[in-house]
Amino acid sequence: MNVGFVIAYIVLAPFLGALLDGIDRIISARMQRRKGPGLLQPFYDLGKLFSKEMIAVNNVQLLLNMSYLVILVIAGAMLFAGADLLMVLFILSTADMFLIMAASSDSSPYANMGASREMLQMMAYEPLTLLVAVGFYLTTGSFQVADIIQADTSAVLWMPGLLVGFMFTSAIKFRKSPFDLSTSHHAHQEMVKGLTTEMSGTTLAVMTIAEYYETVLLLGIFCLFIVNSTWWSWIAAILACAVIYFLEILWDNACARVKWKTLLYSCWIVTLVAGGINILILMLIK
Amino acid sequence: MGLKFQKFRGKGRNTMTMIPFLIGIPVVLAVLFPFVRDSKTRGYLVYAGAGIVMTATVVFIVSWISGGAQTWMLYQSTETVDHLMTAGDIFLMCLIVYMSVKYKRVLPVLLSVGQTALLLYTEFTVELPEGPHMTVDWMTILMCIIIAFIGGFICIYTVGYMKGYHEHHKDVKDRQPFFFSMLFLFLGAMFGLVFSQSLIWMYFFWEITSVISFLMIGYTKTEEAVNNSFCALWMNLLGGLGFAAGIAWMAYMNGTVQLLDVLSVGGEVPLLCLALAGLTKSAQLPFSTWLLGAMVAPTPSSALLHSATMVKAGVYLLIRLSPAFEGNLTGIIVSSIGGLTFIMASMMAIAQNDGKKVLAFSTVSNLGLIVGCAGIGVEETVWAAIFLMIFHSVSKSMLFQSVGATENTLGSRDIEDMHGLIIRVPKLAYIMGIGIAGMYLAPFGMLISKWVALKAFVDSGNFILVLFIAYGSATTMFYWTKWLAKLLCFHIPRETVKDVTRKDEYVSMFFHAAVMLLLCLLLPFVAMWIVNPIVRELFGNSTDVLAMSVLETMAIMLVSIFIVPVVMFFISRRSHRELVPIYMNGINEGDNRYFTNSYGEKEHLYLSNWYLRFEFGRRHLRIPSIIAAAAVLVLGFCLVIGGAL
Numbered sequence: 001m002n003v004g005f006v007i008a009y010i011v012l013a014p015f016l017g018a019l020l021d022g023i024d025r026i027i028s029a030r031m032q033r034r035k036g037p038g039l040l041q042p043f044y045d046l047g048k049l050f051s052k053e054m055i056a057v058n059n060v061q062l063l064l065n066m067s068y069l070v071i072l073v074i075a076g077a078m079l080f081a082g083a084d085l086l087m088v089l090f091i092l093s094t095a096d097m098f099l100i101m102a103a104s105s106d107s108s109p110y111a112n113m114g115a116s117r118e119m120l121q122m123m124a125y126e127p128l129t130l131l132v133a134v135g136f137y138l139t140t141g142s143f144q145v146a147d148i149i150q151a152d153t154s155a156v157l158w159m160p161g162l163l164v165g166f167m168f169t170s171a172i173k174f175r176k177s178p179f180d181l182s183t184s185h186h187a188h189q190e191m192v193k194g195l196t197t198e199m200s201g202t203t204l205a206v207m208t209i210a211e212y213y214e215t216v217l218l219l220g221i222f223c224l225f226i227v228n229s230t231w232w233s234w235i236a237a238i239l240a241c242a243v244i245y246f247l248e249i250l251w252d253n254a255c256a257r258v259k260w261k262t263l264l265y266s267c268w269i270v271t272l273v274a275g276g277i278n279i280l281i282l283m284l285i286k
Numbered sequence: 287m288g289l290k291f292q293k294f295r296g297k298g299r300n301t302m303t304m305i306p307f308l309i310g311i312p313v314v315l316a317v318l319f320p321f322v323r324d325s326k327t328r329g330y331l332v333y334a335g336a337g338i339v340m341t342a343t344v345v346f347i348v349s350w351i352s353g354g355a356q357t358w359m360l361y362q363s364t365e366t367v368d369h370l371m372t373a374g375d376i377f378l379m380c381l382i383v384y385m386s387v388k389y390k391r392v393l394p395v396l397l398s399v400g401q402t403a404l405l406l407y408t409e410f411t412v413e414l415p416e417g418p419h420m421t422v423d424w425m426t427i428l429m430c431i432i433i434a435f436i437g438g439f440i441c442i443y444t445v446g447y448m449k450g451y452h453e454h455h456k457d458v459k460d461r462q463p464f465f466f467s468m469l470f471l472f473l474g475a476m477f478g479l480v481f482s483q484s485l486i487w488m489y490f491f492w493e494i495t496s497v498i499s500f501l502m503i504g505y506t507k508t509e510e511a512v513n514n515s516f517c518a519l520w521m522n523l524l525g526g527l528g529f530a531a532g533i534a535w536m537a538y539m540n541g542t543v544q545l546l547d548v549l550s551v552g553g554e555v556p557l558l559c560l561a562l563a564g565l566t567k568s569a570q571l572p573f574s575t576w577l578l579g580a581m582v583a584p585t586p587s588s589a590l591l592h593s594a595t596m597v598k599a600g601v602y603l604l605i606r607l608s609p610a611f612e613g614n615l616t617g618i619i620v621s622s623i624g625g626l627t628f629i630m631a632s633m634m635a636i637a638q639n640d641g642k643k644v645l646a647f648s649t650v651s652n653l654g655l656i657v658g659c660a661g662i663g664v665e666e667t668v669w670a671a672i673f674l675m676i677f678h679s680v681s682k683s684m685l686f687q688s689v690g691a692t693e694n695t696l697g698s699r700d701i702e703d704m705h706g707l708i709i710r711v712p713k714l715a716y717i718m719g720i721g722i723a724g725m726y727l728a729p730f731g732m733l734i735s736k737w738v739a740l741k742a743f744v745d746s747g748n749f750i751l752v753l754f755i756a757y758g759s760a761t762t763m764f765y766w767t768k769w770l771a772k773l774l775c776f777h778i779p780r781e782t783v784k785d786v787t788r789k790d791e792y793v794s795m796f797f798h799a800a801v802m803l804l805l806c807l808l809l810p811f812v813a814m815w816i817v818n819p820i821v822r823e824l825f826g827n828s829t830d831v832l833a834m835s836v837l838e839t840m841a842i843m844l845v846s847i848f849i850v851p852v853v854m855f856f857i858s859r860r861s862h863r864e865l866v867p868i869y870m871n872g873i874n875e876g877d878n879r880y881f882t883n884s885y886g887e888k889e890h891l892y893l894s895n896w897y898l899r900f901e902f903g904r905r906h907l908r909i910p911s912i913i914a915a916a917a918v919l920v921l922g923f924c925l926v927i928g929g930a931l
Binding site: 058059074110123124138197198261268 | 737752756757761767772776850867
């Protein structure tokens, strides 16, 4: 079964991610009372990117971006193979490191600022992701994803605070406003396109596909909160993911981008309040 | 303690005769250096000396392992040596008093006279039973490897470095013979320290390291150097006072001065006194100032203080004591100070742009994690602590050396000036990059240790430490990543620089880089052959901490870090591409270095890192963190002493 999951992830995740992106665009357009693109627009975009002539600012960016993609796929595959959640998160950070290196390798002002902000964003969300892993460990007695999904009750019953915190900080990972400081889906910010300013054609396409893998990986972690040993919990988990994704889109459209200080402090405080107290209670009663 | 006390016989006798050699060889060399005025001869002598120390260590370890790798308790009756050491203690006290009077300081005199008097009084009034004075076990062996190889290669590096150093710093008086004497004496003292089982012996070597680091920090004799060296002196002497108080308590209350007896019968007071000594030496809050000030000395001394000696002595003592920390107040004090230091130092590191300062803060921070692990005192945390110590030694030594070499080459150790180092001085950039990766990236051992530590903190129910490690690892990531990103910027340099790094410096740095990569590849074996035996010795019997599934994970991580980029390199190379200038709002000046400013003139592009000075600066965090740590310490002492009386 695990092998099936892994293969499904590796093969289907980019398609699922692109579809989600398409849905995202449609919903966002409706919220802004415009027509917006079709559902398959992300696929056309990718096709276009791949068809472009290869131009680059240096010789390492593509290599670093491809490493980002592959390491992200490894992290996701480990999650869906039921491996250690903490390791998955560590590898996820390592993958992100490659993206930062790719952006700063070009010595470009906008990309460098984007890379710096990406580092800051990592610093903002990392404490909570670690606490989420600790929460699963306290709740189910294991860091192994395979054990977590076999629990008798859903983990969310024990860790609602961590779920709320994770929803809050994952806006960073989804690159949603108000936390899309380093780069956003829309090229109209003060830093042009931040992190991805110097990426074009194939390089940008690779980065976009990696982001799709990442979206699915994050939704997988959200599923862990819900899934237990019963079959219907899977359906509940998928529904919950849909709701969470919708909420992120809603938040994206309702909020303006914040300054970095607000981002860092709000994430850290939410981590401390929602995550910390949740962990404390778990430690006391488990 | 489930240790086997084995009388040495047969091969053991060889081992016994070898220990004085290990301590003696560096000391003899140290005595020789002042008489060698010719720099070439001195260089060869250093190479030979380092080589002999390393060879002797290898021979020693081989003979110990072939002798059955049992714990050996050596030297039962040692009256003459005891007297010599007493004389040595008095000599050190006189030296400290002399130096303090010369530079008009009071505090070191009080501390030094106080502790020496306390120790001598104890020695002459209490009749102590004879017991083994030295031990050889796996922990000692590990420390010997670190001291001999990391320390030895630092000595080799120093030969080339000091030439470059004095070319740059004409104002500093050339006192190289003295410097080399101190380096080797340090190694000798460290050997003595890690072999000692008797606390009185250990105290003697402990004091030597304090005094040598004081002398090394003051090498340049500038006002700043003198101030910082006295800061290091009084803080370490305070620790020494704690050490002496611990010895006195053990002698009067328990009638023994064996380190192992502190663990079994000591109770909390001597434990906390010794822990204080360990905390000062490993530069934990509130005593971290001395290590940060120690950077005024030439880089090799920083490399030595941070990696192979000094701070490792503090950590070594705490790891030795760690089984006794489990579940008591002393353990809580030690682990909370460690945890606090871990997060505070990593936050302060963000605001630094001086390469050596970042390294110093990161040492303090990492040692905090090690101390936190030791303070919990269960098998997993001590396992993690030992691992952290190994990786920290190698990568910190490598980083200091590469920063030192970069400073000699670029004339600056500012991280801002290392922009695009990979183009300008690629070899140094690679070495620095490996060192940085070793400090925080998967799959290097630091991360594995952090993983184990986090799990163990959760298991031991220590909520605060879990929070500290969660936030602390995020801040740690930030300051390393921005440094790494700075190195890897592909930027055409304004002026080319000539790499003035000498061959012996590269030999040492390549050795470290190779060791780092090997440690990473052979991590499971390091765990099985070195770390697990140590934990087994400290805790009697132990289960293997690193489960097999983790090893599989490790393999995956290795693939992701080493193999993926290489494969991607070859794939991406096949694609044909056209290089274009970067985006600068359409006001590029042809190449990527200049843009047109608002006066229509050519302006150089300058990219700076992000330091968050106003949020994470030292001036905001230093005082509160020192107060918090000092409060924990004082409160802890009150509670422990109150509980014992």
